[in-house]
Amino acid sequence: MATNTHINNWINRAELDYYTMFIKSWIPFNAWYMKDFYDESSTPKRTSDRSIIDFLNANSNKYRDKIKSLLRGTDVASKDFLELLAKLHYELESHPIPDYDNRISFLTVSLSRNTLKTYSQSVGRFTYFVEFQDQLPKTQKRWFLEIQKKVNNQTLNRVELFEWSLEELNNDPDFISIIEQDQKNKLRDTFLNINPKKPIDVVIKPKRNRNGNFSQPNDSIIIDETNHLYFTDDYDLVSKVIVQLIYDLRCKLFHGELDPIEANLGVYENAYKIQKILIKELRA
Structure with a gap:
């Protein structure tokens, strides 16, 4: 049965x-x-x-x-x-x-691999800047993101990451602490442009x-x-x-x-x- x-x-x-x-x-x-x-x-x-x-x-x-x-x-x-x-x-x-x-x-x-090491964009009163310092060892943070005042290049926010990762960025305390959601979005957009595996749609x-x-x-x-x-x-x-x-x-x-x-x-x-x-x- x-x-x-x-x-x-x-x-x-x-x-x-x-x-x-x-x-x-x-x-x-x-x-x-x-x-x-x-x-x-x-x-x-x-x-x-x-x-x-x-x-x-x-x-x-x-x-x-x-x-x-x-x-x-x-x-x-x-x-x-x-x-x-x-x-x-x-x-x-x-x-x-x-x-x-x-x-x-x-x-x-x-x-193909994106060879850009730096990228910035100016929107309104601010500049959004990202840099990849590939000469640093992988055990150190090598990705640096900043929101700067355009008028005097003063850094208002800085985020440091070990690798290019949206997950790491979104969970980073310094990124989370950025009050204006629009600024977070623009900094994330700038980060996307320097993705080593920048996608093709x-x-x-x-x-x-x-x-x-x-x-x-x-x-x-x-x-x-x-x-x-x-x-x-x-x-x-x-x-x-x-x-x-x-x-x-x-x-x-x-x-x-x-x-x-x-x-x-x-x-x-x-x-x-x-x-x-x-x-x-x-x-x-």
Whole structure:
């Protein structure tokens, strides 16, 4: 006689494990790029996953060329691919991975390191200033934020942080002590401009017509017309963002930073289905 426990266990086993399936879809991609692009003699060396992914995004190759072809296409395969991109976007926005401040998203992908060490902006009577002193050891605070009077450069507020982190900034007592919320917002905005992993946003807001309806903005790709989701029509940039985003999802999973709960499963379901389409191009 079957028990409720038996029934529940069999139901659980009937569910597809998209975490594992995503890993299986990554393995042939990993094997392909290691075989074709690993190079100890190059400058810089291409011997790590990170360095090879950067190389793939800087050069034409079968994997990224397939993405651009699907983005441009109008056939069934292209429409299916765009639908998966839309679903992945919605899942990532609904279920931030690994968390909201550090989430992986089409709104926050970083392709290259931001080299800015200082940034300032003047608004009204104040100057908002941020500096990264990378010559200091990591054991010391290296990020310095100030609100200064524009008229005499007098420092009114100063915040010192160990690393670039919105969470660390928001929890810092000196930042919390700033009375004016508008000043806190502007200092945070200044901090965002010097983010070492300054994000790229490929999502374009729809146009709103006089009658209140939405329509496709100029220079955009229709990802989901029903829900007014559009990406920039810079196909090369979007293809790089997709490669980077898939790689970021791989890293969170492989490095154990992800809690493999059911809520996050939809993200990896769509990432797996996208990856499954792309690796077919890699057959010898």
